[in-house]
Amino acid sequence: MPIPFRIKVCGLTSREQMVSVVEAGADALGLNYYEKSKRFVGEWKLPPLGELEDIGQQAITLVGLFVNHPVEVVNYTAARVGLRWVQLHGDEPPEYLPLLDPSLKIMRAYRTDNWERVLADLDACRSCGRNPDAILLDANVLGHYGGTGETADWQAFADRDREQQLPPLILAGGLTPENVAEAIRVVQPDGVDVASGVESTPGIKDIERVKQFVSAAKSALHPA
Numbered sequence: 001m002p003i004p005f006r007i008k009v010c011g012l013t014s015r016e017q018m019v020s021v022v023e024a025g026a027d028a029l030g031l032n033y034y035e036k037s038k039r040f041v042g043e044w045k046l047p048p049l050g051e052l053e054d055i056g057q058q059a060i061t062l063v064g065l066f067v068n069h070p071v072e073v074v075n076y077t078a079a080r081v082g083l084r085w086v087q088l089h090g091d092e093p094p095e096y097l098p099l100l101d102p103s104l105k106i107m108r109a110y111r112t113d114n115w116e117r118v119l120a121d122l123d124a125c126r127s128c129g130r131n132p133d134a135i136l137l138d139a140n141v142l143g144h145y146g147g148t149g150e151t152a153d154w155q156a157f158a159d160r161d162r163e164q165q166l167p168p169l170i171l172a173g174g175l176t177p178e179n180v181a182e183a184i185r186v187v188q189p190d191g192v193d194v195a196s197g198v199e200s201t202p203g204i205k206d207i208e209r210v211k212q213f214v215s216a217a218k219s220a221l222h223p224a
């Protein structure tokens with residue numbers, strides 16, 4: 001099943017920055033609802049956003065990032081803000097997925113260099129009756145859930161069996177304008193996700209770096 005985005009910028013903390021990042025060419029924006037994150041957006045900080053129709057004519061996917069939140073909070077926040085996608089970035093068990101609103105698309109994050117573990121978890125999700133709509137591969141940094149700027153082990157994912165029918169794969173973890181093209185070449189993901197690699201300080205995006213990231217990622221995802 002295809003995904004509606006290729007380049008996601010995560011951890012936006014103001015509407016102004018959301019507009020700039022979309023204008024820079026990103027097609028998905030991540031809003032971080034993890035209270036302990038420096039990129040925490042706060043439930044009430046943004047008005048309902050729908051699909052951000054007022055930012056150019058692009059179709060933008062809004063993704064809410066959650067870490068071990070009660071499922072009621074995820075469903076409620078998604079409805080309140082107008083999120084169609086949620087990113088589960090904590091230790092949510094497979095049984096959690098069928099409890100989410102069925103209209104929501106799920107991106108399940110994996111902090112591991114062990115591809116077999118990803119496959120085993122996807123099997124468990126299938127047994128529970130709800131597959132993720134996309135998987136996000138992130139670096140595994142002890143004591144952190146994400147947004148660390150550490151690079152994932154690209155080779156561990158590059159060696160996967162690409163014939164297997166799996167949800168679309170989004171690569172994250174330490175991506176920057178400088179390394180994203182090489183990461184795409186090695187892993188061949190369906191899309192990429194970045195937070196710290198395009199920031200001046202945590203939660204504040206450097207729009208010039210976002211533009212450089214988008215340009216490098218687009219050329220590598222769609223080589224001429």
Ligand SMILES: O=C(O)c1ccccc1NCC(=O)[C@H](O)[C@H](O)COP(=O)(O)O
Pocket residue numbers: 010011032034037038039065067089138145146147148149150172173174175193194195196197
């Ligand atoms: O950004 C955070 O602070 C964060 C906290 C807890 C869970 C996830 C978090 N961020 C996720 C992301 O921004 C990205 O999906 C991913 O981890 C890549 O981040 P980065 O290595 O900084 O590009």
